Amino acid sequence: METVKVRIQGIVQGVGFRPNTYRIAKNLNINGYVRNLGNLVEIIAQGENINEFIESLSNEKPPVCKINSIEYENIDCNKMFYDFKILESSLNSSGTSVIPPDLGLCENCLKELRDKNNRRYRFPFIACTDCGPRFSVINSIPYDRNRTTMDDFPLCEECLIEYENPLDRRYHAEASCCDKCGPSLSLYNSESDEIFDTNPIKKAVELLDDGNIMAMKGIGGTHLVCKVTDDDIILNLRKRLNRPNQPFAIMSSDIETIKTFAEINELEENSLKSIESPIVVVKKNKNYSFPDSLAPILHNIGVILPHSPIHHLLFDYTTEPAYVMTSANIPGEPMLINNKDILNELNGIADYFLLHNRKIANRCDDSVIRYIDGKLSFIRRSRGYTPSPYNLKKYSNDLNVLALGSELDLTFTILKNGLGFVSQHIGNTNKFKTYQFLQDGIKHLSGITSTNNFDLIAVDMHPQFFTSSLGVELSEKYGAELQKIQHHHAHGAVLAFDNNVDELVFIGADGVGYGDDKVAWGGEILYSDIGSYERIASLSPQKIPGGDISTKYPARFLLSILYDVYDKEELRILFLNNYANFFKYGEKEINMVIKQLEKDFNVPITTSAGRVLDSISVALGICGKRTYEGEASMKLESIAYKSNNNLKIDLEFKKHGNRPVLDTTAILKQVIEMKNKGLNIKDIAKAAQDAVAIGLGKMAVDGANLKNIDVIGATGGVMYNEAISNSIKEHVEKQGFKFIRNNNSCAGDGSVSLGQAIISAYRKG
Numbered sequence: 001m002e003t004v005k006v007r008i009q010g011i012v013q014g015v016g017f018r019p020n021t022y023r024i025a026k027n028l029n030i031n032g033y034v035r036n037l038g039n040l041v042e043i044i045a046q047g048e049n050i051n052e053f054i055e056s057l058s059n060e061k062p063p064v065c066k067i068n069s070i071e072y073e074n075i076d077c078n079k080m081f082y083d084f085k086i087l088e089s090s091l092n093s094s095g096t097s098v099i100p101p102d103l104g105l106c107e108n109c110l111k112e113l114r115d116k117n118n119r120r121y122r123f124p125f126i127a128c129t130d131c132g133p134r135f136s137v138i139n140s141i142p143y144d145r146n147r148t149t150m151d152d153f154p155l156c157e158e159c160l161i162e163y164e165n166p167l168d169r170r171y172h173a174e175a176s177c178c179d180k181c182g183p184s185l186s187l188y189n190s191e192s193d194e195i196f197d198t199n200p201i202k203k204a205v206e207l208l209d210d211g212n213i214m215a216m217k218g219i220g221g222t223h224l225v226c227k228v229t230d231d232d233i234i235l236n237l238r239k240r241l242n243r244p245n246q247p248f249a250i251m252s253s254d255i256e257t258i259k260t261f262a263e264i265n266e267l268e269e270n271s272l273k274s275i276e277s278p279i280v281v282v283k284k285n286k287n288y289s290f291p292d293s294l295a296p297i298l299h300n301i302g303v304i305l306p307h308s309p310i311h312h313l314l315f316d317y318t319t320e321p322a323y324v325m326t327s328a329n330i331p332g333e334p335m336l337i338n339n340k341d342i343l344n345e346l347n348g349i350a351d352y353f354l355l356h357n358r359k360i361a362n363r364c365d366d367s368v369i370r371y372i373d374g375k376l377s378f379i380r381r382s383r384g385y386t387p388s389p390y391n392l393k394k395y396s397n398d399l400n401v402l403a404l405g406s407e408l409d410l411t412f413t414i415l416k417n418g419l420g421f422v423s424q425h426i427g428n429t430n431k432f433k434t435y436q437f438l439q440d441g442i443k444h445l446s447g448i449t450s451t452n453n454f455d456l457i458a459v460d461m462h463p464q465f466f467t468s469s470l471g472v473e474l475s476e477k478y479g480a481e482l483q484k485i486q487h488h489h490a491h492g493a494v495l496a497f498d499n500n501v502d503e504l505v506f507i508g509a510d511g512v513g514y515g516d517d518k519v520a521w522g523g524e525i526l527y528s529d530i531g532s533y534e535r536i537a538s539l540s541p542q543k544i545p546g547g548d549i550s551t552k553y554p555a556r557f558l559l560s561i562l563y564d565v566y567d568k569e570e571l572r573i574l575f576l577n578n579y580a581n582f583f584k585y586g587e588k589e590i591n592m593v594i595k596q597l598e599k600d601f602n603v604p605i606t607t608s609a610g611r612v613l614d615s616i617s618v619a620l621g622i623c624g625k626r627t628y629e630g631e632a633s634m635k636l637e638s639i640a641y642k643s644n645n646n647l648k649i650d651l652e653f654k655k656h657g658n659r660p661v662l663d664t665t666a667i668l669k670q671v672i673e674m675k676n677k678g679l680n681i682k683d684i685a686k687a688a689q690d691a692v693a694i695g696l697g698k699m700a701v702d703g704a705n706l707k708n709i710d711v712i713g714a715t716g717g718v719m720y721n722e723a724i725s726n727s728i729k730e731h732v733e734k735q736g737f738k739f740i741r742n743n744n745s746c747a748g749d750g751s752v753s754l755g756q757a758i759i760s761a762y763r764k765g
């Protein structure tokens with residue numbers, strides 16, 4: 001009798017792979033066994049239908065399972081098997097287990113949730129092997145119930161029968177439970193008093209629809225929820241959160257409802273319905289009629305479908321088309337996850353609280369994606385994707401690397417056995433609580449990937465980031481080599497990895513990244529061969545009065561950019577007449593900034609493209625104060641989106657030392673002239689945005705010719721701007737180059753840690 005040994009790697013544990021194998025084996029009269037073995041699944045199969053069996057393993061795999069490789073060999077086996085068995089897990093410590101991410105409710109569970117005759121009818125924590133929490137409930141590995149936060153909820157008799165039956169969908173489903181044995185919901189008022197009700201979700205919906213703001217604890221985190229149809233309520237939430245403009249994502253019950261107010265293409269629809277269930281940024285359509293306060297000025301909006309049973313149940317009791325679903329956190333701090341903190345810290349923000357008694361071991365914010373020209377761009381890669389690893393075997397097979405990212409919008413990455421585990425979204429680590437979250441996150445991800453030591457620690461070049469000093473500390477602790485990686489170099493490495501190229505010229509355009517000349521870079525043309533990089537060109541260096549304060553009030557930067565264009569009195573009058581209210585202290589501050597520039601006092605230099613876009617936005621009166629990351633340039637994009645005019649701005653290139661630079665003063669000068677001529681703001685916005693894009697594109701083409709390279713890429717947060725990204729593409733392709741952009745990774749700083757891990761491992765390997 002033929003006997004084969006099959007070894008399968010990928011996301012094959014905790015996803016029902018073994019029971020599925022059992023069912024296939026039984027159908028095909030295969031005997032033998034299946035077991036988890038460290039980071040892989042091993043099968044011994046004996047019988048007549050071996051080929052069909054192996055084919056079925058990949059063709060009929062469970063929905064969540066991802067197979068990276070199947071290897072099999074015939075073995076000499078004297079033993080006859082008379083049955084097919086699922087053996088106990090054996091932990092092989094040399095491997096790296098791959099824990100699945102949290103997953104949206106599956107079709108089967110949804111059916112049961114709505115089935116009056118099912119014992120889990122309307123049970124808000126319904127889950128099975130194909131869906132439910134994983135990453136956010138797991139404390140340590142191997143992934144068994146007693147090492148998850150489900151340990152507080154021993155299985156009842158009925159659930160245990162399902163759990164132990166290989167033919168049941170809930171065989172070893174660690175999050176399985178029912179209303180007899182599982183977690184439960186409780187509703188609280190603003191005094192933290194429990195409101196007793198037989199149906200807390202129905203009651204919560206009544207309160208929401210009456211105009212209250214609700215904090216709702218979900219699977220991996222907490223949302224603030226309110227109606228989308230009432231301007232006063234949204235404005236009230238904004239006031240209480242001190243979040244005046246940041247767009248709120250909204251949840252609708254189904255795709256048909258979303259289509260009534262947004263344009264959805266096939267890719268977007270598939271992502272919305274996917275088991276990862278991210279927020280997808282889509283364009284508002286012409287029937288969009290929700291209050292502007294939901295996403296002020298923007299032409300797009302983040303939408304999401306229900307992914308946990310609690311969300312599905314919400315929509316069973318309402319006629320509202322959507323609810324605001326925004327992460328419940330104090331701005332700048334991590335999302336709140338434990339009941340006491342939620343009740344305390346959101347006191348005064350939420351009117352009511354719908355909480356449950358299952359602990360969240362590891363918070364995980366909603367993921368946010370946007371499709372740009374058919375390519376998936378992660379704005380935030382978190383719930384549903386973390387901790388699914390990137391395959392980095394081409395850079396390293398055996399090094400253990402910890403890469404700490406930069407500072408804002410941070411993630412960290414652990415590279416082990418050639419797999420790059422990028423953490424969930426951590427946030428801005430210049431806040432203490434977020435920094436703490438980073439340290440907890442490192443501990444947790446090290447634990448679930450069984451990483452006890454590191455060979456390399458990678459950090460940003462910036463000397464003053466908290467992550468840089470943490471890197472020094474950890475490199476001493478582990479006796480690991482410390483590598484400092486330039487910010488845009490890291491962006492470029494991700495781009496190269498994403499598109500499988502080893503050498504490229506690319507545009508790195510973002511807010512800020514510390515350069516090797518100690519200047520704040522952000523509008524760069526770099527050459528890279530993964531291990532090293534060379535700066536080829538950039539935007540013209542500009543003084544940024546007071547540094548960070550000019551980021552918040554971009555009119556200060558605009559004044560600096562135009563400083564040499566006008567004589568001082570002209571400049572003063574221009575700003576006094578047009579932009580005084582965009583300075584915190586009006587005229588006084590205008591005079592002060594002029595003096596500052598005159599004396600060259602506290603005026604760091606930057607080549608940031610993000611800041612130039614902000615200055616265009618303020619020059620056109622679109623956004624004078626930044627209240628969230630990317631606000632001024634996002635609004636610029638939305639205004640420009642409405643233009644079909646082909647107004648052009650002339651480009652001027654200069655030399656800075658040996659380096660070609662695009663003169664951004666010349667662009668802003670023309671913007672002001674066009675505005676003074678009374679041309680339409682949206683047309684100028686489009687022309688100015690295009691000028692920055694084409695200018696960068698031209699310098700990249702020159703750089704690629706110089707380096708004899710045929711691939712040009714573009715990355716960095718600025719590339720979330722669809723118009724800019726597409727203009728660059730068009731220009732570059734017209735010149736005969738292959739254009740690449742992020743596809744399946746973050747263009748923004750969320751993937752800096754991944755780039756750091758790639759570069760440091762590559763250099764060492």
Ligand SMILES: [Zn+2]
Pocket residue numbers: 105106107108109110127128129130131132
């Ligand atoms: Zn399910």
Ligand SMILES: [Zn+2]
Pocket residue numbers: 155156157158159160177178179180181182
């Ligand atoms: Zn039960």
Ligand SMILES: [Zn+2]
Pocket residue numbers: 487491510511512513716717748749
């Ligand atoms: Zn960046």
